[in-house]
Amino acid sequence: MSELKTAAISQPQQTWSVRKPRNLNFRRNLEGYLYILPWLIGFFVLTLGPFIAAFVISLHSWDMLTPMKFIGLNNYQTLLKDPLFWKSLRITLIFALVGLPLQLALALLLAVLVNGKNRINLAYRAIFFLPSVSSGVATAILWRWMLNPEFGLINVGIRAVGVPPPPWLSSQGWALPAVIFMSLWGVGSTMLIYLAGLQSIPDQLYESAAIDGANLWAKFRYITLPMMSSTIFFTFIIGVINTFQIFTQVYVLTNGGPNNATLFYVLYMYQRSFQAFKMGYASALAWVLFLLVLVITLIQFKLAGRWVYYESGEE
Numbered sequence: 001m002s003e004l005k006t007a008a009i010s011q012p013q014q015t016w017s018v019r020k021p022r023n024l025n026f027r028r029n030l031e032g033y034l035y036i037l038p039w040l041i042g043f044f045v046l047t048l049g050p051f052i053a054a055f056v057i058s059l060h061s062w063d064m065l066t067p068m069k070f071i072g073l074n075n076y077q078t079l080l081k082d083p084l085f086w087k088s089l090r091i092t093l094i095f096a097l098v099g100l101p102l103q104l105a106l107a108l109l110l111a112v113l114v115n116g117k118n119r120i121n122l123a124y125r126a127i128f129f130l131p132s133v134s135s136g137v138a139t140a141i142l143w144r145w146m147l148n149p150e151f152g153l154i155n156v157g158i159r160a161v162g163v164p165p166p167p168w169l170s171s172q173g174w175a176l177p178a179v180i181f182m183s184l185w186g187v188g189s190t191m192l193i194y195l196a197g198l199q200s201i202p203d204q205l206y207e208s209a210a211i212d213g214a215n216l217w218a219k220f221r222y223i224t225l226p227m228m229s230s231t232i233f234f235t236f237i238i239g240v241i242n243t244f245q246i247f248t249q250v251y252v253l254t255n256g257g258p259n260n261a262t263l264f265y266v267l268y269m270y271q272r273s274f275q276a277f278k279m280g281y282a283s284a285l286a287w288v289l290f291l292l293v294l295v296i297t298l299i300q301f302k303l304a305g306r307w308v309y310y311e312s313g314e315e
Contacts, residue, residue: 111194132188140252197231
């Protein structure tokens with residue numbers, strides 16, 4: 001009997017493993033790729049393809065009527081010497097430095113004011129949000145009428161208080177402020193994002209602050225702003241990207257005038273491509289815009305750790 005036990009122990013135990021057939025793994029992978037195939041086609045055809053094509057075209061001289069001629073980096077060298085390029089870049093940066101903070105501040109203010117569950121706040125949310133979903137062309141036409149120096153609604157109101165109204169869109173000094181002022185019209189979508197962030201802040205924080213004697217400003221400064229910092233950071237990044245792409249409103253309002261006072265970057269790129277038919281030069285402008293937005297975004301992500309607070313404790 002002991003010999004049988006010894007023999008049984010000495011024999012190697014056989015282990016059985018269930019191997020999935022390779023065909024089954026291949027089929028599953030194939031099914032996954034088939035599910036995402038529409039997105040892959042859209043990405044390669046509508047995003048990555050034009051992205052690479054724009055860089056290739058930027059190395060050529062092409063008017064869409066004659067064959068392309070390779071000129072290397074000449075378009076980029078010409079771009080650096082173009083005064084209109086620098087002017088359009090400066091105007092866009094001014095709009096980003098002045099208009100974007102005003103938009104974010106106004107959206108946050110409106111979100112704080114309508115942060116409630118009563119019917120009045122619900123009505124105001126709808127009122128403030130509606131302009132942001134209206135057509136950009138329709139909004140620009142509306143503001144073009146409102147900013148009319150003769151019978152515009154805004155100038156009529158200014159005259160009513162005995163102040164001479166500015167010429168707005170017909171003045172080089174007032175055209176850009178008018179565009180910035182008009183941009184505040186569509187802060188409703190950002191307001192909703194801030195409203196969602198406000199409603200995610202625990203009420204216990206405000207209750208504890210009230211027990212310690214904190215007033216409204218202290219609560220906003222030491223609770224609301226830190227807890228909203230990640231939301232503000234998100235809207236700021238999206239706002240920077242959208243600011244550098246502004247086109248429709250300016251095209252309808254002023255078309256870059258008067259005397260290029262509102263010549264935004266994308267509008268200048270449109271003029272070079274579809275009016276002057278300098279597709280190579282316009283493609284170089286597009287690539288410079290991409291690199292500029294990329295650098296600004298990376299800088300913001302680098303600096304975010306100094307002021308952005310996350311509930312998980314990461315900064």
